[in-house]
Amino acid sequence: MNVLITNIGRRGYLVDFIKAEESFCGQVFVADCDETASGLYSNHDGRFLLPRPVEEEARYVAELLSLCRQQAVDIVIPVIDPEIYLLSKHKELFAKERILVVVSDFGVLETCCSKLKMNDFLRKNGFDVVPTFTGIRQLEAAHAGGTIDFPVFIKPVNGSGSSNCGAVHSLEELNASFREQMLIQPLLTGDEYGVDVFNDSSGMPVRLVIKKKLAMRSGETDKAVTVFHEQIHSLALRLAKALKHFGPLDLDIIVEQGRLYVIDMNPRLGGGYPATHLAGVDFLQLLMQMHGGTDPAPEFNNYKAGLLTMKDIGIKTCITRS
Amino acid sequence: MNVLITNIGRRGYLVDFIKAEESFCGQVFVADCDETASGLYSNHDGRFLLPRPVEEEARYVAELLSLCRQQAVDIVIPVIDPEIYLLSKHKELFAKERILVVVSDFGVLETCCSKLKMNDFLRKNGFDVVPTFTGIRQLEAAHAGGTIDFPVFIKPVNGSGSSNCGAVHSLEELNASFREQMLIQPLLTGDEYGVDVFNDSSGMPVRLVIKKKLAMRSGETDKAVTVFHEQIHSLALRLAKALKHFGPLDLDIIVEQGRLYVIDMNPRLGGGYPATHLAGVDFLQLLMQMHGGTDPAPEFNNYKAGLLTMKDIGIKTCITRS
Numbered sequence: 167m168n169v170l171i172t173n174i175g176r177r178g179y180l181v182d183f184i185k186a187e188e189s190f191c192g193q194v195f196v197a198d199c200d201e202t203a204s205g206l207y208s209n210h211d212g213r214f215l216l217p218r219p220v221e222e223e224a225r226y227v228a229e230l231l232s233l234c235r236q237q238a239v240d241i242v243i244p245v246i247d248p249e250i251y252l253l254s255k256h257k258e259l260f261a262k263e264r265i266l267v268v269v270s271d272f273g274v275l276e277t278c279c280s281k282l283k284m285n286d287f288l289r290k291n292g293f294d295v296v297p298t299f300t301g302i303r304q305l306e307a308a309h310a311g312g313t314i315d316f317p318v319f320i321k322p323v324n325g326s327g328s329s330n331c332g333a334v335h336s337l338e339e340l341n342a343s344f345r346e347q348m349l350i351q352p353l354l355t356g357d358e359y360g361v362d363v364f365n366d367s368s369g370m371p372v373r374l375v376i377k378k379k380l381a382m383r384s385g386e387t388d389k390a391v392t393v394f395h396e397q398i399h400s401l402a403l404r405l406a407k408a409l410k411h412f413g414p415l416d417l418d419i420i421v422e423q424g425r426l427y428v429i430d431m432n433p434r435l436g437g438g439y440p441a442t443h444l445a446g447v448d449f450l451q452l453l454m455q456m457h458g459g460t461d462p463a464p465e466f467n468n469y470k471a472g473l474l475t476m477k478d479i480g481i482k483t484c485i486t487r488s
Numbered sequence: 489m490n491v492l493i494t495n496i497g498r499r500g501y502l503v504d505f506i507k508a509e510e511s512f513c514g515q516v517f518v519a520d521c522d523e524t525a526s527g528l529y530s531n532h533d534g535r536f537l538l539p540r541p542v543e544e545e546a547r548y549v550a551e552l553l554s555l556c557r558q559q560a561v562d563i564v565i566p567v568i569d570p571e572i573y574l575l576s577k578h579k580e581l582f583a584k585e586r587i588l589v590v591v592s593d594f595g596v597l598e599t600c601c602s603k604l605k606m607n608d609f610l611r612k613n614g615f616d617v618v619p620t621f622t623g624i625r626q627l628e629a630a631h632a633g634g635t636i637d638f639p640v641f642i643k644p645v646n647g648s649g650s651s652n653c654g655a656v657h658s659l660e661e662l663n664a665s666f667r668e669q670m671l672i673q674p675l676l677t678g679d680e681y682g683v684d685v686f687n688d689s690s691g692m693p694v695r696l697v698i699k700k701k702l703a704m705r706s707g708e709t710d711k712a713v714t715v716f717h718e719q720i721h722s723l724a725l726r727l728a729k730a731l732k733h734f735g736p737l738d739l740d741i742i743v744e745q746g747r748l749y750v751i752d753m754n755p756r757l758g759g760g761y762p763a764t765h766l767a768g769v770d771f772l773q774l775l776m777q778m779h780g781g782t783d784p785a786p787e788f789n790n791y792k793a794g795l796l797t798m799k800d801i802g803i804k805t806c807i808t809r810s
Binding site: 176177178179202203204205207208336338339341342343380381383384389391440444470472473474475476477478479480481482483484485486 | 498499500501524525526527529530658660661663664665702703705706711713762766792794795796797798799800801802803804805806807808
């Protein structure tokens with residue numbers, strides 16, 4: 167069983183996770199479009215430069231498929247948003263050659279990418295939705311009506327990580343910061359949780375790990391502690407059954423005055439996956455099992471609670487010239 | 489020779505650097521005020537929680553001194569700005585017990601902390617200085633006179649990292665973002681370099697490594713490549729002789745239209761130190777040598793050029809409850 171992690175970026179730890187699994191006896195390859203991606207210098211069995219996926223879609227898919235054939239790759243794990251979109255459209259091409267591309271159907275990705283579509287999905291399925299305004303006038307009317315007050319929070323309609331997100335403290339500041347394709351929401355200040363939910367090939371949840379976030383950094387979870395939380399558990403199960411994603415889903419949930427608000431859904435291995443993995447729930451192994459044709463049986467609350475996971479500075483080097 | 493790194497934060501790599509040195513035969517201890525600091529879970533010989541340095545100065549110094557006695561610490565290496573200020577005022581107390589606290593004199597720190605004092609120092613010593621405005625009216629006058637145009641860059645007078653820094657594209661945005669104790673400068677877009685200059689105990693430079701920055705993240709150098717650069721080399725030497733800091737100094741320099749502008753001076757081990765160390769210049773060993781009473785002889789251009797250093801995601805865990 168050979169695995170290829172594409173656009174690995176800084177996540178060299180995924181290579182270590184796969185190799186640490188005793189039963190694993192294949193090779194782990196890594197690829198990126200940037201030769202200075204630190205993951206290319208991790209403990210892999212081969213690194214490859216591929217074209218930039220979005221700018222050169224056809225060439226990217228052709229070169230990726232060719233690489234998979236050449237290295238007898240069984241599973242491709244993309245970990246960044248732009249690439250999962252693209253590969254979702256082409257996964258059948260890989261499936262024909264028994265190569266599993268770990269990505270959900272395109273409809274699932276569309277629901278997750280746009281915060282407006284995500285809100286529609288949540289509303290339709292009976293979940294609480296954060297009040298959302300798509301323009302300054304709409305916000306002003308609500309503000310005049312007393313239904314929202316500053317500070318508010320602005321974010322892009324389609325966004326990943328925390329880029330261009332931020333608290334805004336006045337109408338003046340809002341006018342200066344607000345751009346097209348942004349949303350305005352109340353600033354939520356409750357505890358934030360990350361949930362990793364793994365669905366089997368029929369779109370049914372089989373694993374679930376809840377982590378309370380203690381600190382963020384560059385839009386990624388920096389420190390988190392695994393917890394059990396009944397309300398979040400049942401919400402996440404219900405959501406995963408409705409969404410019917412494939413494999414990993416990384417949910418962000420804020421608990422505000424007793425209500426649970428889903429604020430982000432990423433149908434891929436998220437930046438907070440290390441905590442899930444190290445708490446004893448190995449999504450990577452499940453994917454290999456599924457490639458072998460067996461869907462895992464559901465098993466919940468099977469993780470170590472109270473595990474604090476902290477991201478650290480690792481360092482990789484390479485010689486660029488002599 | 490025992491070493492203590494205080495408020496280690498995410499820099500567990502410093503422990504590895506010291507221990508990787510063949511001639512090192514002591515212990516490396518780590519301390520932080522936050523029990524979730526990942527560096528506390530590095531490959532150390534003992535971790536200690538200390539009070540928050542700034543909020544509880546007297547208690548901090550007393551507990552640190554007591555810890556040093558108890559663990560027979562020879563060298564204390566503080567790595568964050570608030571702490572170097574504080575320890576600079578108390579270093580003699582430690583020196584009396586033959587404990588070397590790696591920090592410059594208070595006057596040096598004052599010059600480095602305030603961008604206005606730094607500019608005075610640079611001007612007085614004949615270096616180029618980035619045009620700097622301390623208020624919106626002053627900026628408006630210069631803008632009307634045609635000496636500066638948007639976008640401009642705002643930053644705190646006293647600041648570390650990139651917090652509250654940013655490009656500002658209009659007077660409207662400036663009015664919304666500008667606060668007391670901020671500076672306005674032209675937005676420089678030239679290549680940025682990090683320079684580590686090590687001074688001996690008489691304040692004379694003995695080592696110097698230049699790195700071209702390729703990428704930043706959360707205000708720290710994320711990717712850099714070591715280079716030789718004659719102009720920067722002679723500027724940094726001249727600056728270090730004028731500043732007379734002790735031990736490490738981390739300089740940030742932008743080359744804009746052929747002129748060199750010093751934009752930041754940090755008289756401590758900076759976030760970009762790993763590149764210097766891995767290129768073959770070991771500041772940590774020099775400090776141990778100096779504690780032993782021998783100042784190192786000057787040696788320049790003794791590093792590996794073309795070494796690309798990338799920061800990666802490392803992961804540490806601990807159990808917080810059973």
